[in-house]
Amino acid sequence: MIKRIFFFISLILPFAVLQAGIVILNGLTHNYKVENGQVYKGKIAIENTDNQPQNVKIFLQDFTYHADGSINFTAPHTNDKTNTDWIRLNTNFLTLKAKEKTEVYYEITIPNQVAKPGSYWSVIIVEPVEDVKPNENKDGVNITSIVRYAIQVITDYDSENIKPDLKFESVKIDKEEGRHIAKIAIANKGEIYCKPTAAIEMYNRKNGQKVGTFSSQAMGLLPKTSKSFHIDISKIPPDKYNAVIIATDEDENAFALNVELEVKND
Template sequence: MIKRILLLITLILQFSFLHAGIVILNGLTHSYKIENGKVYKGKVAIENTSSTPQSVKLFLQDYTYHADGTINYTALRTNTRSNGEWLKLNTNLVTLKGKEKTEIFYEITVPNQAMDPGSYWSVIIVEPVEEIKPSDNKPGVNITSVIRYAIQVITDFETEKAKPDLKFESVKVEKMEEKKTAKVAIANTGNLYCKPTASIEVYNRKTGEKVGTYSSLTMGLLPGTSKTFYIDISKLPPAQYKAAIIATDEEENAFALNVELEVKND
C-alpha cells in the first residue's frame, strides 16, 4: 500500500500545469439593438495577469447549448440565427507583455435586407497561445491547461415584433452538494433572447395552504437553446406537494406549469 501511495505521489509531481493569466475585463455577453444597414462598434478588453508575455488568438464561432449540459461551438453559418458573418475583428492575434492590458475592437455590419425579427448571435473565442518549449529531458508528462473564453455577441432586431417562448422540458428533484434541489429544464422556443428566473410555489397537497416560494439564479437563454435551472428546496420537509413552476423573464413575461412535487427522505 505504501509503495502504491509513493508511486501516486511521484506521478502527481511529474505533471506540470501552466495556467494562462488572461482575463476578460468587460464581460462575456455583449448585446446590441440593431437596425438594417447600420454599423455598430464594440471591443474586448483583455488583461495578462501573469508576469510573462502571452500571445492570444481571437476567432468567431457559432454557439448553442442544451439543458443536458452539452455546449456546441461550430463553424459560422451552422446556426440559422448566426450573426458571425456580420462581425469583423481588427486583429486575430495579439501579444501582451506581463501585466499588460489591451483592447481588441470589432464592428458589426448589419445587412441592409429583410430579416426575421429576433435575436442573432455568435461568439468571439479568446484563446491563449502556448509556445511549444523544448523538452528539459525530465521524466513525466507536461500538461498545459489553457482557459478559453467565449464572448457572446447578441444582436436583437425589431424586438417589438419578437418574443421569447419558454417551455418546461423536465422537472426533477435530486440531491446536489448535500442540498435537495429541483432541476428545472427550460427551453426558449421563441425568437428573442431573454434572461429568465425559475421559481417554485409549493402548496400543501391536502389543505392547499402555501408552504413557500423558492427561486433559481437568473440565466440568459438564447432562441432554440435550453438550460437547467437549479432551485434549492432543502427547507421542504419530505412529503408530496402541489406546486406551480413559474419562469419569469426581465420583461415580466411569465410561463407556468402545475406539477406534483415529491420530496423524499435522504
C-alpha cells in the same frame, strides 16, 4: 465537425479568468439592438495578470447549448441565426506583456435587409496559446492550446414586438451535498433572446397550505436553446407537494406549469 463539451463556467460569470493569467474585464455577453444598414462598435478588454508574456488568438464561432449542461461550438454558418458574417475583428492574434492590459475592437455591420426579426448571435473565442516549442519526437513544432472562453455577441433585430416562447422540458428534484435542488429545464422555442428567472411555489398536497416560494438566478436563454434552472428547496420538509412553476423574463412575460413533486427523506 461539432465539438460537444460541457458548459463553460465562463458563460455564466460576469467575468472570467483564463489559464496563464488572462482575464476578460468587460463581461462575456455583449447585447445590441440593431437596425438595417447600421454599424455598431464594441470591444473586449483583456488583461494578462501573469509575470510572463502571453500569446492569445481571437476568432469567431457559432454555438448552442442545452439543459444537460453541454455546449456545441461549431464553424461559422452552422447556425442559421449566425451573425458571424456581420462581425469584423481588428486582430486575430496578439501578445500581451506581463501585467499588460489591451482591448480588441470589433465592428458589427448589419445588412440592408435581414431575413426576419429576432436574435442573431455568435461567440468571439479568446484562446491563450503556449509559446512555440520544438518537438523533440517529430520534425517541426507544436503549439499547445490552453483553456478557451467565449464572449457572446447577440444582435436583436426588429425585436420590439417579439415575445419569448418558453417551454418547460422537465422538472426533477435531486439531492446534492445534503441539499434538495429542484432542477427545471426550460427551452426557448421563440426567436428572441431573453433572460428568465424560474420560481417554484410549493403547496402541501394534503391540506393545500402554501409552504414556500423559491427562485433561481436569472440566466440568458438564446432561441432554440435550453438551460437547467436550479432552485434550492432544502427548507421544505420531506413530503408530497403540488407546485406551480413560473418562468418570468425581464419584461415580465410569464409562463406557468402545475406539477406534483415529492421531497424524499433520504
